[in-house]
Amino acid sequence: xxxxxxxxxxxxxxxxxxxxxxxxxxxxxxxxxxxxxxxxxxxxxxxxxxxxxxxxxxxxxxxxxxxxxxxxxxxxxxxxxxxxxxxxxxxxxxxxxxxxxxxxxxxxxxxxxxxxxxxxxxxxxxxxxxxxxxxxxxxxxxxxxxxxxxxxxxxxxxxxxxxxxxxxxxxxxxxxxxxxxxxxxxxxxxxxxxxxxxxxxxxxxxxxxxxxxxxxxxxxxxxxxxxxxxxxxxxxxxxxxxxxxxxxxxxxxxxxxxxxxxxxxxxxxxxxxxxxxxxxxxxxxxxxxxxxxxxxxxxxxxxxxxxxxxxxxxxxxxxxxxxxxxxxxxxxxx
Numbered sequence: 001x002x003x004x005x006x007x008x009x010x011x012x013x014x015x016x017x018x019x020x021x022x023x024x025x026x027x028x029x030x031x032x033x034x035x036x037x038x039x040x041x042x043x044x045x046x047x048x049x050x051x052x053x054x055x056x057x058x059x060x061x062x063x064x065x066x067x068x069x070x071x072x073x074x075x076x077x078x079x080x081x082x083x084x085x086x087x088x089x090x091x092x093x094x095x096x097x098x099x100x101x102x103x104x105x106x107x108x109x110x111x112x113x114x115x116x117x118x119x120x121x122x123x124x125x126x127x128x129x130x131x132x133x134x135x136x137x138x139x140x141x142x143x144x145x146x147x148x149x150x151x152x153x154x155x156x157x158x159x160x161x162x163x164x165x166x167x168x169x170x171x172x173x174x175x176x177x178x179x180x181x182x183x184x185x186x187x188x189x190x191x192x193x194x195x196x197x198x199x200x201x202x203x204x205x206x207x208x209x210x211x212x213x214x215x216x217x218x219x220x221x222x223x224x225x226x227x228x229x230x231x232x233x234x235x236x237x238x239x240x241x242x243x244x245x246x247x248x249x250x251x252x253x254x255x256x257x258x259x260x261x262x263x264x265x266x267x268x269x270x271x272x273x274x275x276x277x278x279x280x281x282x283x284x285x286x287x288x289x290x291x292x293x294x295x296x297x298x299x300x301x302x303x304x305x306x307x308x309x310x311x312x313x314x315x316x317x318x319x320x321x322x323x324x325x326x327x328x329x330x331x332x333x334x
Contacts, residue, residue: 010225012184012196017225018316027319027327030229030302031270038155038273039113040162047108047163055105056133058126070123071109071130073168079104080169086143087172103138103170107131108163115153115164116259117266125255127166131278132251134168135244139283144170146178146282154273156301174282181279182292189291195239197293200224210325212264217250218257222321222328229302229319230269230328232261233295241292243280258296263333265300273301 006019042048050057054072081102089098107130109123116124135147151166152159174182188196204210204221212232213220220234234257240246246254258276265272276298281289309315 008225010184010223011200012188013180014184015180015225016314017227018314019226019320020316020318021320027268027324030272030300030319031268037271038159038162042112045112045161045163047161047165048112055137056130058130060122060126069110071107071127073105073107073130073134076104076106076167081171098172101172102144103168105134105138105168107134107166107168109165112163115262115266115271116151117263117271119259121252121256121259124259125252128251128255128258131166131168132244132246138168138170139244144172144283145285146171146174147280148175148277150275150277152275154271154301156273157275159273178279178282182282182289185293186291195291195293197235197295198239201235201237209322212325212328213257213260215253215257217253220257220261222325224321226317226321226324227315228299229317230265230272230300230324231317231321232265232298232328234258234261234298235293235295239293241281241289241294243278243294260333261298264328264331265298267333268328268331269300269302275299275301 005021007016008019009016050069051072051074054074057069057072059068060070079102081100081104084101085099087098087101089096091097107127109119109127116127119127131149135149138144138147148169148171149166153164185196188194188199192199201219201221204224205214205219210222210224211219212222217237218234219237220232223231223233234254236246236250236254262274262276265274276296278294278296280294281292303316303318305315
């Protein structure tokens with residue numbers, strides 16, 4: 001019997017995706033084709049130095065101000081949003097506008113070619129510690145409503161510099177994708193008196209069909225309604241609304257799970273381009289957001305949006321997330 005494609009609905013957002021089993025592919029079909037990797041010359045790389053204006057610098061044995069460094073955070077030279085006065089909202093005809101107030105920082109690791117997938121646990125934890133520290137600082141020092149953390153790996157993912165780096169942007173509004181996630185979890189909690197992400201995790205742990213990596217505090221899964229092939233999400237197993245509040249032992253555990261998850265993609269799909277980003281509760285402003293459950297999302301660039309996706313907002317994945325998870329589970333990472 002011919003495979004029948006399946007529409008699946010995301011339990012949080014209510015969005016639909018198509019799992020196109022009617023034109024399904026095998027996991028090996030998603031291996032990145034042999035092509036010249038996006039690697040710029042080290043001698044012309046702008047990130048091959050310790051910046052004199054670095055906000056924070058860590059070496060591998062802790063925090064330091066010396067010339068040696070492993071990870072540093074610097075102001076973005078070409079910021080999407082700039083520091084200054086807080087956002088002032090106004091009107092232009094029927095439209096709402098505000099000034100581009102905020103902050104834009106770059107988190108840079110020292111090795112020119114070694115991505116997250118190839119780091120040691122200690123190196124990965126220092127990067128995550130930097131994320132956490134800068135989150136806390138930007139929340140205290142800015143008028144932001146949300147702190148966005150993201151990482152672009154490879155040209156297809158939008159990286160304009162090949163040297164591994166992440167970006168953190170403090171913005172004066174809650175972005176639509178995050179707002180949708182928060183509103184969906186709030187609706188579910190109001191109706192069921194349960195965290196929607198906890199419910200999904202309980203089901204995934206029980207079924208184990210989409211489980212990829214599990215540790216003491218964290219779990220990586222291929223979402224039931226995956227938007228693209230090999231989409232991954234990392235959740236704390238216990239309910240927490242805010243990434244920046246994780247304890248040191250949880251932070252070390254999360255860094256290891258993030259490294260392992262990316263290493264599975266690296267080895268399984270031969271170093272695909274990807275984006276990862278954080279969804280966490282907005283800046284504390286009197287609301288607790290206790291119904292929310294923070295998580296990291298990893299989206300490999302395995303497909304390109306075409307007319308159907310653009311015209312409907314419904315994304316198509318050509319592999320079942322259960323098959324993607326089974327493939328990645330078999331890849332052993334130390």
